Amino acid sequence: MIELEKDNYDSVKKFASANTCDKVYPFSILEGRQVGRVFVDSVDNMSSVLFWHYCGFSYLTGNPTETFLNSISSLIKQEYEPNQRRCALQIKNGDWDNYFSNVSGIIRAERYRFLYNQDKYNARSLSLQSGYEIRELDKKILSKLEGRIIPSFSWDSSEEFLEKGKGYCILHEDEVVTVAFTAAISDTEVDIGMETNEKYRKQGFGKFVATRMVKDILKSNKIPKWECNTNNLGSKAIAESVGFEVLEIHPLFMKKNE
Numbered sequence: 001m002i003e004l005e006k007d008n009y010d011s012v013k014k015f016a017s018a019n020t021c022d023k024v025y026p027f028s029i030l031e032g033r034q035v036g037r038v039f040v041d042s043v044d045n046m047s048s049v050l051f052w053h054y055c056g057f058s059y060l061t062g063n064p065t066e067t068f069l070n071s072i073s074s075l076i077k078q079e080y081e082p083n084q085r086r087c088a089l090q091i092k093n094g095d096w097d098n099y100f101s102n103v104s105g106i107i108r109a110e111r112y113r114f115l116y117n118q119d120k121y122n123a124r125s126l127s128l129q130s131g132y133e134i135r136e137l138d139k140k141i142l143s144k145l146e147g148r149i150i151p152s153f154s155w156d157s158s159e160e161f162l163e164k165g166k167g168y169c170i171l172h173e174d175e176v177v178t179v180a181f182t183a184a185i186s187d188t189e190v191d192i193g194m195e196t197n198e199k200y201r202k203q204g205f206g207k208f209v210a211t212r213m214v215k216d217i218l219k220s221n222k223i224p225k226w227e228c229n230t231n232n233l234g235s236k237a238i239a240e241s242v243g244f245e246v247l248e249i250h251p252l253f254m255k256k257n258e
Contacts, residue, residue, distance in 0.1 A: 001050075001071035004038040012038055015049040015061040021092040021111070024225055026051035026059055027186035032162055035185065036158045041068045053184065055154040056086035060096065069099055073227075075091055077105045078254050089253040093210055100253045112236055114226040114244035116214070120254075121243030128170065137167035144176055145169075147195040154183045154193060155209060166216060168209045180209035184225075190217045191225040194238070206238040214242050220245045 004012065009030045016026035029036030035054040041047050041064065047246050048062030050072055053148065060072065075087040091097060098136045101108050128134065135141060142151060142158045155161035167181025179201045183193030196206050217224040228235035229252070236246075 001041070001068060002043060004040050004043070004049075005084075006023040006032075008043065009038065011046065012040065012049050012051075013098075015046075016051065019051075019061045020057050020228075021059055021090050022057075022225075024184045024186045024189040024191050025053045025055075025057050026061075026185055028184045031054060031186055033186065034154065034160075039071075041065065046175075050085060054085065054156055055183065056088045057184075058087050058089045060089065060091055060093075064096075068139050071095070072099070073103045073106065076100075076103075086255065090116055090250060091253070092248075092250045094110075097251050100251075105256050106253050107256045109248050109254065110230045111227050112230055112239075112241050112249055113247045116224045116226070116243055117245050118218075118243055120240070122150050122171050128208065132170055132172050132177065132205075134168055134170050134212065137169060138162070138180070141171075141176065145179060145195075146176075147179075147197075149183075150179060150183050151193075151194045151196040166213075168212045170205050170208060178205045178209055180213045182207070182213075185222075187222075189223045189225050190220075192217075192228065194235070196234070201234060206234070207241050208229055210242045 015032055016023060016030055019026055024072045028034040029051055037052045041048045041049040048064035048068050050058055068104040072089060076089055078084055086202040100106055122167045139158055139184050151167060165182030167179060167187060169179040170177040176197060180192055180194040182190055194206060194210060212226045226239045230249060
Protein backbone atom coordinates (compact mmCIF):
# COMPACT_ATOMS: atom_id res chain seq x y z
CA MET A 1 0.00 0.00 0.00
CA ILE A 2 1.44 3.35 -1.10
CA GLU A 3 0.20 6.80 -0.05
CA LEU A 4 -0.28 8.93 -3.14
CA GLU A 5 1.24 12.41 -3.24
CA LYS A 6 -1.21 15.27 -3.79
CA ASP A 7 0.53 16.19 -7.05
CA ASN A 8 -0.69 12.88 -8.46
CA TYR A 9 -4.33 13.15 -7.39
CA ASP A 10 -5.50 13.73 -10.96
CA SER A 11 -4.44 10.18 -11.77
CA VAL A 12 -7.11 8.69 -9.46
CA LYS A 13 -10.09 10.85 -10.40
CA LYS A 14 -11.37 8.10 -12.70
CA PHE A 15 -11.40 5.74 -9.69
CA ALA A 16 -13.37 8.27 -7.64
CA SER A 17 -15.88 8.64 -10.49
CA ALA A 18 -16.27 4.87 -10.65
CA ASN A 19 -17.00 4.48 -6.94
CA THR A 20 -20.52 3.09 -6.66
CA CYS A 21 -20.82 3.64 -2.91
CA ASP A 22 -20.16 7.40 -2.76
CA LYS A 23 -18.36 10.15 -4.66
CA VAL A 24 -18.62 13.33 -2.60
CA TYR A 25 -16.10 12.23 0.06
CA PRO A 26 -13.42 11.05 -2.41
CA PHE A 27 -13.80 14.17 -4.55
CA SER A 28 -13.70 16.47 -1.51
CA ILE A 29 -10.15 15.16 -1.02
CA LEU A 30 -9.10 15.22 -4.67
CA GLU A 31 -10.41 18.75 -5.20
CA GLY A 32 -8.51 20.01 -2.15
CA ARG A 33 -11.63 21.03 -0.27
CA GLN A 34 -11.10 18.78 2.76
CA VAL A 35 -8.26 16.88 4.34
CA GLY A 36 -7.83 13.24 3.46
CA ARG A 37 -5.41 10.59 2.26
CA VAL A 38 -5.28 8.44 -0.86
CA PHE A 39 -3.65 4.99 -0.96
CA VAL A 40 -2.90 2.98 -4.10
CA ASP A 41 -1.45 -0.44 -4.87
CA SER A 42 1.03 0.97 -7.40
CA VAL A 43 1.83 4.42 -8.71
CA ASP A 44 2.89 3.21 -12.17
CA ASN A 45 0.40 0.38 -12.66
CA MET A 46 -2.56 1.39 -10.52
CA SER A 47 -5.47 -1.04 -10.18
CA SER A 48 -7.02 -0.21 -6.78
CA VAL A 49 -7.43 2.94 -4.69
CA LEU A 50 -8.55 3.69 -1.13
CA PHE A 51 -9.86 7.19 -0.38
CA TRP A 52 -9.64 8.03 3.34
CA HIS A 53 -11.47 11.18 4.40
CA TYR A 54 -10.55 13.17 7.53
CA CYS A 55 -13.77 12.07 9.26
CA GLY A 56 -12.71 8.45 8.88
CA PHE A 57 -15.05 7.38 6.08
CA SER A 58 -13.10 5.39 3.51
CA TYR A 59 -13.97 4.14 0.03
CA LEU A 60 -12.38 1.36 -2.00
CA THR A 61 -12.41 1.28 -5.79
CA GLY A 62 -10.80 -0.96 -8.41
CA ASN A 63 -9.58 -4.54 -8.32
CA PRO A 64 -7.70 -4.98 -5.04
CA THR A 65 -5.41 -7.90 -4.37
CA GLU A 66 -5.58 -9.79 -1.10
CA THR A 67 -2.43 -7.94 -0.04
CA PHE A 68 -4.18 -4.60 -0.54
CA LEU A 69 -7.26 -5.83 1.35
CA ASN A 70 -5.01 -6.98 4.19
CA SER A 71 -3.48 -3.49 4.36
CA ILE A 72 -6.95 -1.94 4.57
CA SER A 73 -7.79 -4.35 7.40
CA SER A 74 -4.75 -3.02 9.25
CA LEU A 75 -5.98 0.54 8.73
CA ILE A 76 -9.42 -0.33 10.08
CA LYS A 77 -7.92 -2.06 13.12
CA GLN A 78 -5.54 0.91 13.59
CA GLU A 79 -2.48 -1.30 13.27
CA TYR A 80 -1.02 0.69 10.37
CA GLU A 81 -0.14 3.83 12.33
CA PRO A 82 -0.39 4.66 16.03
CA ASN A 83 -3.00 7.22 17.15
CA GLN A 84 -4.54 7.55 13.70
CA ARG A 85 -8.10 8.73 13.16
CA ARG A 86 -10.55 5.91 12.58
CA CYS A 87 -10.94 4.15 9.25
CA ALA A 88 -14.59 3.25 8.60
CA LEU A 89 -14.80 1.46 5.27
CA GLN A 90 -17.92 1.82 3.13
CA ILE A 91 -18.21 -0.58 0.20
CA LYS A 92 -20.74 -2.05 -2.20
CA ASN A 93 -19.19 -5.28 -3.43
CA GLY A 94 -20.17 -8.79 -2.42
CA ASP A 95 -16.66 -10.25 -2.50
CA TRP A 96 -15.19 -7.44 -0.40
CA ASP A 97 -18.15 -7.66 1.97
CA ASN A 98 -17.44 -11.34 2.48
CA TYR A 99 -13.72 -10.72 2.98
CA PHE A 100 -14.04 -8.00 5.66
CA SER A 101 -16.92 -9.79 7.37
CA ASN A 102 -14.49 -12.59 8.20
CA VAL A 103 -11.60 -10.48 9.52
CA SER A 104 -11.07 -10.75 13.27
CA GLY A 105 -11.25 -7.44 15.10
CA ILE A 106 -13.58 -5.80 12.56
CA ILE A 107 -17.34 -5.38 12.91
CA ARG A 108 -19.93 -4.94 10.19
CA ALA A 109 -22.72 -2.37 10.29
CA GLU A 110 -25.09 -1.10 7.59
CA ARG A 111 -25.88 2.37 6.29
CA TYR A 112 -28.79 3.91 4.42
CA ARG A 113 -27.85 5.83 1.33
CA PHE A 114 -30.51 8.38 0.38
CA LEU A 115 -31.50 10.09 -2.85
CA TYR A 116 -32.94 13.59 -2.74
CA ASN A 117 -36.38 13.89 -4.33
CA GLN A 118 -37.78 17.40 -4.08
CA ASP A 119 -41.27 16.10 -4.89
CA LYS A 120 -41.19 14.16 -1.61
CA TYR A 121 -40.62 17.27 0.49
CA ASN A 122 -43.55 18.54 2.50
CA ALA A 123 -43.27 22.30 1.95
CA ARG A 124 -45.55 23.11 4.86
CA SER A 125 -44.37 26.30 6.55
CA LEU A 126 -42.17 25.75 9.60
CA SER A 127 -42.18 28.02 12.61
CA LEU A 128 -40.08 27.88 15.76
CA GLN A 129 -41.66 28.30 19.15
CA SER A 130 -40.86 31.36 21.20
CA GLY A 131 -37.41 31.38 22.78
CA TYR A 132 -35.76 29.45 19.97
CA GLU A 133 -33.84 30.95 17.05
CA ILE A 134 -32.05 29.57 14.01
CA ARG A 135 -28.53 30.88 13.44
CA GLU A 136 -25.80 30.34 10.87
CA LEU A 137 -22.69 28.76 12.39
CA ASP A 138 -19.86 31.12 13.26
CA LYS A 139 -16.64 30.77 15.21
CA LYS A 140 -18.31 31.56 18.54
CA ILE A 141 -21.05 28.96 18.05
CA LEU A 142 -18.55 26.37 16.81
CA SER A 143 -16.66 26.70 20.09
CA LYS A 144 -19.83 25.69 21.98
CA LEU A 145 -20.70 22.61 19.95
CA GLU A 146 -20.58 19.25 21.65
CA GLY A 147 -21.28 15.79 20.31
CA ARG A 148 -19.84 13.52 17.67
CA ILE A 149 -21.42 14.61 14.37
CA ILE A 150 -20.38 18.26 14.37
CA PRO A 151 -18.07 20.17 11.99
CA SER A 152 -14.91 19.09 13.84
CA PHE A 153 -15.86 15.52 12.86
CA SER A 154 -15.28 16.33 9.18
CA TRP A 155 -13.01 19.39 9.13
CA ASP A 156 -9.52 19.75 10.56
CA SER A 157 -10.08 23.37 11.67
CA SER A 158 -12.88 25.84 12.30
CA GLU A 159 -11.24 28.26 9.88
CA GLU A 160 -11.34 25.76 7.02
CA PHE A 161 -14.96 24.88 7.74
CA LEU A 162 -16.07 28.52 7.81
CA GLU A 163 -14.20 29.19 4.57
CA LYS A 164 -15.43 26.19 2.58
CA GLY A 165 -18.48 24.83 4.39
CA LYS A 166 -21.66 26.08 5.99
CA GLY A 167 -24.06 25.17 8.74
CA TYR A 168 -27.02 26.19 10.89
CA CYS A 169 -28.08 25.60 14.44
CA ILE A 170 -31.03 26.33 16.71
CA LEU A 171 -30.24 28.14 19.95
CA HIS A 172 -32.33 28.16 23.11
CA GLU A 173 -31.14 30.38 25.94
CA ASP A 174 -27.63 30.28 24.44
CA GLU A 175 -27.69 26.47 24.33
CA VAL A 176 -27.25 24.63 21.03
CA VAL A 177 -30.36 22.53 20.38
CA THR A 178 -29.43 21.00 17.02
CA VAL A 179 -26.94 21.58 14.22
CA ALA A 180 -26.74 20.68 10.52
CA PHE A 181 -23.65 21.35 8.45
CA THR A 182 -21.52 20.57 5.41
CA ALA A 183 -19.96 17.21 6.23
CA ALA A 184 -18.41 16.74 2.78
CA ILE A 185 -18.39 18.92 -0.31
CA SER A 186 -17.34 18.53 -3.94
CA ASP A 187 -17.95 20.50 -7.13
CA THR A 188 -21.33 18.82 -7.55
CA GLU A 189 -22.51 17.44 -4.17
CA VAL A 190 -22.81 18.27 -0.46
CA ASP A 191 -23.27 15.65 2.24
CA ILE A 192 -25.20 16.87 5.28
CA GLY A 193 -24.17 15.99 8.81
CA MET A 194 -26.25 16.73 11.87
CA GLU A 195 -26.48 16.29 15.61
CA THR A 196 -29.26 17.09 18.08
CA ASN A 197 -28.77 17.66 21.78
CA GLU A 198 -30.15 14.55 23.47
CA LYS A 199 -32.67 16.43 25.64
CA TYR A 200 -34.20 18.12 22.56
CA ARG A 201 -34.63 15.04 20.41
CA LYS A 202 -37.95 13.89 18.93
CA GLN A 203 -39.33 17.44 19.00
CA GLY A 204 -38.93 18.28 15.30
CA PHE A 205 -35.99 20.67 15.65
CA GLY A 206 -33.76 18.73 13.27
CA LYS A 207 -36.09 19.36 10.36
CA PHE A 208 -35.57 23.14 10.63
CA VAL A 209 -31.80 23.07 10.19
CA ALA A 210 -31.90 20.21 7.66
CA THR A 211 -34.39 22.18 5.54
CA ARG A 212 -32.16 25.26 5.63
CA MET A 213 -29.15 23.21 4.54
CA VAL A 214 -31.04 21.59 1.66
CA LYS A 215 -32.25 24.98 0.43
CA ASP A 216 -28.72 26.40 0.49
CA ILE A 217 -27.29 23.39 -1.33
CA LEU A 218 -29.91 23.54 -4.07
CA LYS A 219 -29.38 27.29 -4.40
CA SER A 220 -25.67 26.62 -5.03
CA ASN A 221 -26.63 24.20 -7.83
CA LYS A 222 -25.25 21.19 -5.99
CA ILE A 223 -26.97 17.94 -5.05
CA PRO A 224 -27.86 17.33 -1.37
CA LYS A 225 -26.65 14.01 0.03
CA TRP A 226 -27.58 12.13 3.19
CA GLU A 227 -26.46 8.87 4.79
CA CYS A 228 -26.89 7.31 8.21
CA ASN A 229 -26.52 3.95 9.93
CA THR A 230 -29.63 1.80 9.71
CA ASN A 231 -30.05 1.85 13.49
CA ASN A 232 -30.26 5.66 13.47
CA LEU A 233 -34.01 5.93 12.97
CA GLY A 234 -34.06 9.59 14.06
CA SER A 235 -31.69 10.60 11.27
CA LYS A 236 -33.67 8.55 8.76
CA ALA A 237 -36.92 10.26 9.83
CA ILE A 238 -35.40 13.74 9.44
CA ALA A 239 -33.97 12.86 6.03
CA GLU A 240 -37.33 11.64 4.79
CA SER A 241 -39.11 14.68 6.22
CA VAL A 242 -37.06 17.04 4.03
CA GLY A 243 -37.33 15.08 0.78
CA PHE A 244 -34.81 12.23 0.90
CA GLU A 245 -35.78 8.65 0.14
CA VAL A 246 -33.80 5.48 0.76
CA LEU A 247 -31.85 4.48 -2.33
CA GLU A 248 -29.99 1.46 -0.96
CA ILE A 249 -28.28 -0.12 2.03
CA HIS A 250 -24.57 -0.87 2.03
CA PRO A 251 -22.12 -2.25 4.63
CA LEU A 252 -19.74 -0.29 6.83
CA PHE A 253 -16.72 -1.93 8.46
CA MET A 254 -15.14 -0.54 11.65
CA LYS A 255 -12.72 -1.54 14.37
CA LYS A 256 -14.29 -3.73 17.02
CA ASN A 257 -14.21 -2.07 20.41
CA GLU A 258 -12.41 -4.21 22.93
